Amino acid sequence: MVREQYTTTTQGTSLERPENQYVYKIGIYGWRKRCLYLFVLLLLVILVVNLALTIWILKVMWFSPTGMGHLRVTSEGLRLEGDSEFLFPLYAKEIHSRMDSPLLLHSSQNVTVNARNSEGKVTGRLLVGQEMVEANSQHFQINSNNGKMLFSANEEEVVVGTDKLRVTGPEGALFEHSVETPLVKADPFKQLRLESPTRSLTMDAPRGVHIKAQGGNIEVLSHMDINLQSSDGTIVLDAETVRLPRLPQGSRGDGGSSQGLYEICVCKDGKLYLSVADVKSTCQDYNSPC
Structure with missing residues (x-):
């Protein structure tokens, strides 16, 4: 330096x-x-x-x-505005479309909507997959635009709140357990069938069961027995004509001459049979079917 x-x-x-x-x-x-x-x-x-x-x-x-x-x-x-693609989860308080267009959620795999509480735990989930739609929640409810409950389901019961439940399938509705309803009705000019292929069919009501066909016949078919039981009342067959075409005819050994007139008799076990009519009852004489 x-x-x-x-x-x-x-x-x-x-x-x-x-x-x-x-x-x-x-x-x-x-x-x-x-x-x-x-x-x-x-x-x-x-x-x-x-x-x-x-x-x-x-x-x-x-x-x-x-x-x-x-x-x-x-x-x-x-x-x-337009189509948008999200590669990661979307967190939002409210999602709605414009007044003149629908809201479309599209995914190549599935669409999942989760609801969480303050602790971050999932309290409700809606999963739309390729083969099924799954909803997980404690209570599921569908309401109409005016606030009327249409469908509700929880762990204890399922409630349909509409005035009429219509089943349009050709096989009807299948119930594995009991059904409680005030009215079962078919569409006009359609047949109503209550069928149990392998088990019994029981209709029970505290104040009676009313079966009515305004434009046709009522048929009751069973492979085994048909029981009409009334615990505290009577069974009334109120019609212009009551037909029992296949009742067995009783006999007392000598055949007898009925002249086309018979009376209906009842055994102790409830079976019905025909006996030759006479001035007095002949049920005791022609009680062979019992």
Whole structure:
């Protein structure tokens, strides 16, 4: 390092300056200068590239003062116009479509909607898959637009709140256990069939069972027995004609002459049979079917 020396003189004294004087040059020269210029040029290139990429991203993503692309930021929240794709879970308090268009949720696998409590646990789930729609919750309920309950289901019971439950399948409705209903009715000009292929069919009501056919016949078919039982009342067959075409005819050994007239007799076990009519009852005489 070169250091410059200074000398002081008094008035009247003369000193000779040294012939070799040192000259200092201020600045950066040589390879340092070239490296500095190259570094500044590299920074300028990076700045231009970053500016160009920023402008390209803003143009591609459709950034605007009100949002980005189809996403608009309004006072009511976020508004998406057109089709949107979400690669990760979406958390929202409310999702609804425009007044003039439906809301469509589409997925190549399944669509799952979860409801969580304050602790983060799932309290309700709706899963729409490729083969089934599954809903998991403590209580499931469907209401109409005016707030009327149409369908409700929980662990204890299933309630259908409509005025009429219509089953349009050709095989009807299949119930594995008991059914409680105030009315079972077929459509006009349609047949109503209550059938139990392998078990018994029981109709029970605390105040009676009313069976009515306004435009046709009532048929009761059974492979085994048909029991009409009344614990505290009577069984009334109120009709213009009551037919029992296949009742057995009783006999007492001598055949007898009925002249086409018979009376209906009842055994102790409830069986019905015919006996030859006479002035007095002949049931005791023609009780062979008992």
